[in-house]
Amino acid sequence: MAKKKTLKSYNSQLTKAKSAYNKAKNTYNANNKKLSELKSRRSKAKTTTEKNSLDGKIKRATESTKKAKGKANKTKGTYNKAKSNLAAFKKSQAAERRKASLKLKKKIIAKMQKDKPGYWKAKRPFVIPKYPRSINSYVYIDNTTESETVTTDLTTNSIAPGQYVNHYTQTSPVQHQIDGKLGGSLISKMKGLKEQLDRLKRWSTNGTETELHHGQRQSNHAVLTSVASTYDAPRDNAIPVSITIEDVKWAKSEVSKKSKSKTITKKSNNTGKKTPTKGTRKTNKPKAGKYLTIKKGDTYWGYHVSFGTSIAKLRSWNGFPDKALPIGKKIRLK
Numbered sequence: 001m002a003k004k005k006t007l008k009s010y011n012s013q014l015t016k017a018k019s020a021y022n023k024a025k026n027t028y029n030a031n032n033k034k035l036s037e038l039k040s041r042r043s044k045a046k047t048t049t050e051k052n053s054l055d056g057k058i059k060r061a062t063e064s065t066k067k068a069k070g071k072a073n074k075t076k077g078t079y080n081k082a083k084s085n086l087a088a089f090k091k092s093q094a095a096e097r098r099k100a101s102l103k104l105k106k107k108i109i110a111k112m113q114k115d116k117p118g119y120w121k122a123k124r125p126f127v128i129p130k131y132p133r134s135i136n137s138y139v140y141i142d143n144t145t146e147s148e149t150v151t152t153d154l155t156t157n158s159i160a161p162g163q164y165v166n167h168y169t170q171t172s173p174v175q176h177q178i179d180g181k182l183g184g185s186l187i188s189k190m191k192g193l194k195e196q197l198d199r200l201k202r203w204s205t206n207g208t209e210t211e212l213h214h215g216q217r218q219s220n221h222a223v224l225t226s227v228a229s230t231y232d233a234p235r236d237n238a239i240p241v242s243i244t245i246e247d248v249k250w251a252k253s254e255v256s257k258k259s260k261s262k263t264i265t266k267k268s269n270n271t272g273k274k275t276p277t278k279g280t281r282k283t284n285k286p287k288a289g290k291y292l293t294i295k296k297g298d299t300y301w302g303y304h305v306s307f308g309t310s311i312a313k314l315r316s317w318n319g320f321p322d323k324a325l326p327i328g329k330k331i332r333l334k
Contacts, residue, residue: 007093010086017082021075028068035061101131108138116140125178125215127200127224127245129208139196141241143180146216150174173247176212176219181238188237197239200227212245221248289317290334294325307333 038061042054108128113120119140128138151172183193203210204224212219226244290307300311300322315322317332325331 005089007089010082010089014079014082014086017075017079021072021079024068024072024075028065028072031061031065031068035065098131101129101133104132104135104137108132108135111135112138112140123214126213127203127243128211128213129203130211130221131209137199139182139200141178141180141182141243142184142238143178143215145177145179147177148174148217149177173249174219175225175247176215176217176222176245177242178215178245179242181240184238186237190237190239193237193239197227197229197241200224200241200243209248210245219245219247221250222246223248289332291330291332294327294329294331296327298325298331300325303331303333309334 035058038054038058042051042058045051045054105128112126116124119126119142124140125143125146126138126140132138153170153172182196183189202208204227207223210222210224212222222245224243225246226242228242230240230242300314303309303314304311314331314333320326320329320331
């Protein structure tokens with residue numbers, strides 16, 4: 001019976017393959033260096049005897065280098081395959097864990113309905129991880145208030161000349177605020193309630209992707225950004241709690257891999273006289289702009305209003321400081 005592959009076995013294979021590749025590569029580099037030195041000595045040799053001796057050494061060194069290169073290429077292929085196998089195994093393991101978590105989530109939902117039928121019937125909001133790991137990975141909140149916030153930030157300084165100040169906006173994700181308590185019934189126990197509070201704190205600290213269900217609004221992708229508890233008004237068998245849960249979105253990669261295949265261009269035989277290339281600087285001069293002589297009181301802003309050219313463009317063309325335009329000098333305006 002074949003032995004089941006584990007993460008440890010894949011890591012071990014990768015380590016061995018990497019070690020073998022590095023060893024073969026070092027051997028090839030050493031042989032190649034020795035071959036280069038022999039060839040250099042051969043080019044400087046003066047006597048026939050010395051040349052013949054070096055020719056023999058070069059021949060043997062060439063064969064050794066060729067074998068070392070072949071071994072280096074072979075071990076490199078083994079190393080790349082080991083890396084690929086490890087990555088594929090990790091990916092399959094992650095997929096298996098997600099499947100197991102989704103099966104566990106169904107069991108958790110059934111347990112929630114059985115343990116707290118009143119909360120389930122009243123549709124009290126509850127938080128549950130996207131991919132739970134234990135049967136108790138959920139927290140019910142006996143809510144008193146529930147709110148939703150969407151925030152949009154405005155820029156307070158202009159981004160570019162000619163635009164109004166509040167030109168760019170950035171909208172924050174939706175935030176759900178829930179205030180209430182954990183527990184509160186006669187059978188509630190403080191030890192279990194404290195464990196639920198610690199569970200919420202742990203999910204918030206770890207950035208665990210969670211879901212918010214029941215209540216007025218729901219979210220299938222969210223992260224707890226705040227978990228607070230107040231003890232100003234002690235309650236029997238209950239812990240006051242306030243949470244903020246924020247919607248999240250998965251980023252889509254826009255990085256495209258460039259093809260490594262080289263494009264082969266056929267060389268054509270150059271016959272006949274060369275024709276002048278159009279669009280060169282020598283043949284085509286840039287169009288002349290509009291210039292004026294700077295007078296006292298002139299500013300980039302005034303030129304912008306009169307001629308419509310942006311201030312940034314005026315600065316780049318002329319290079320004069322904004323507050324000290326040199327009177328009598330020529331300035332390009334268009």
